[in-house]
Every structure is written in structure tokens, then in C-alpha cells.
Amino acid sequence: MVRVAVTHHDLRRLAQGLERPASSFVDWLAPDAVDMTNEPGSFVELREGRRLMVLAQSGGACHLLDPNQRCTAYAWRPLDCQLYPLDLSRDEAGAVVGVARLDPQGCGDEAGQIADVNELGANDELRWRELGEYQAHVARWNRLAGHRRRFRRQPGDAGEFFSFLGLDEETREADFARALATVHASTELGYPK
Numbered sequence: 001m002v003r004v005a006v007t008h009h010d011l012r013r014l015a016q017g018l019e020r021p022a023s024s025f026v027d028w029l030a031p032d033a034v035d036m037t038n039e040p041g042s043f044v045e046l047r048e049g050r051r052l053m054v055l056a057q058s059g060g061a062c063h064l065l066d067p068n069q070r071c072t073a074y075a076w077r078p079l080d081c082q083l084y085p086l087d088l089s090r091d092e093a094g095a096v097v098g099v100a101r102l103d104p105q106g107c108g109d110e111a112g113q114i115a116d117v118n119e120l121g122a123n124d125e126l127r128w129r130e131l132g133e134y135q136a137h138v139a140r141w142n143r144l145a146g147h148r149r150r151f152r153r154q155p156g157d158a159g160e161f162f163s164f165l166g167l168d169e170e171t172r173e174a175d176f177a178r179a180l181a182t183v184h185a186s187t188e189l190g191y192p193k
């Protein structure tokens with residue numbers, strides 16, 4: 001079954017677009033639940049063990065898929081979803097050396113509508129750049145987890161990892177800003193203060 005690994009950039013866009021906490025979009029997979037041979041740097045050392053952050057599922061499908069097989073987060077879907085079902089391979093210098101078509105399953109007709117090859121290349125470059133930034137954060141977190149273990153302290157849990165990434169704080173700040181804007185709008189309309 002295909003699982004979509006996500007970065008903090010993907011979660012930030014989803015959280016802002018759907019106005020939900022970033023942590024509400026994810027499941028955490030153990031290493032034996034997924035093949036990440038090519039991207040070991042995405043595994044996060046949590047209190048529970050090494051885990052990979054992926055989009056949450058419900059009933060065996062992405063929880064953002066509606067009963068008509070349409071993505072309810074289309075405008076904010078992760079970059080992997082934007083590229084799906086195409087998969088570019090690049091050489092060590094970053095040049096595109098091949099395009100594969102993955103086995104399409106699960107996300108209806110809207111998945112992977114790429115307008116042209118330039119858009120495909122740009123999205124793929126952005127995907128790798130964002131993945132690199134995410135993995136740099138993960139590497140720092142994992143080093144911190146190693147230090148904690150040396151001092152007989154447990155690594156942080158998923159909630160602390162989100163704080164480390166600054167994600168759910170942003171959602172709380174956005175909620176606060178929306179609440180303030182609502183109050184402001186209601187007072188301008190002459191509602192009781």
C-alpha cells in the first residue's frame with residue numbers, strides 16, 4: 001500500500017489551507033512498515049523508536065480522500081501527490097535521467113495533473129529541496145536524541161518534534177490571529193464589545 005511521506009513544508013501548507021493542527025495530518029510508521037531504503041534520512045528518533053512521518057489514513061486510504069475518490073486538500077496536497085504518478089530519477093549532478101510512471105491507485109482522477117515537462121521538473125526540484133531541508137532538521141533532532149540518550153534521558157515524543165519544527169505553534173498563532181480578526185470584525189459591525 002502506498003504511503004505518502006511528508007515534510008514540514010507539506011504540513012505547513014496543509015495546516016494553513018485546511019486550518020487544522022499539523023499533527024492532525026500524520027501517522028508515524030515504524031521502519032518495518034515501510035521501505036525507505038533510498039531515503040533513510042527521513043526517519044525520526046522518537047521516544048517510541050525510529051518513525052517515519054506520513055499522511056494519516058482512514059479505512060485503508062488517505063484520510064483526505066472523500067467518498068467520491070476526490071482529494072479534499074487538492075490545492076494544498078503534498079508535493080509527492082502533485083508529482084504522482086510520475087517519478088523522475090536524477091543523476092548525482094541533479095540532471096533528469098528518466099521518468100517512471102508509478103502504478104496509479106487511490107486518489108481518483110485529480111492526482112498528478114502536470115501541465116508540462118517544465119512544471120514537472122520545477123515541482124520535482126522543489127520536492128528535493130524541501131526534502132533536503134526537512135532531513136537537515138531530522139538530522140539535528142536525531143543528534144539531540146543521541147545526546148539525550150547519553151545522559152540517560154529519553155528522546156522527545158512526536159509533540160516535541162512538532163514544536164522543534166515550529167509547526168503546531170504556527171497553527172495556534174494562526175487560530176489566535178483569526179480569533180482576533182473575528183473580534184475586530186464584530187466590533188466594527190457594532191456588536192457588543
Ligand code: SF4
Nearest residue numbers: 062064065071081107
Ligand atoms: S492526492 Fe490528496 S487524497 Fe491523495 S494521497 Fe495526496 S493528499 Fe491524500
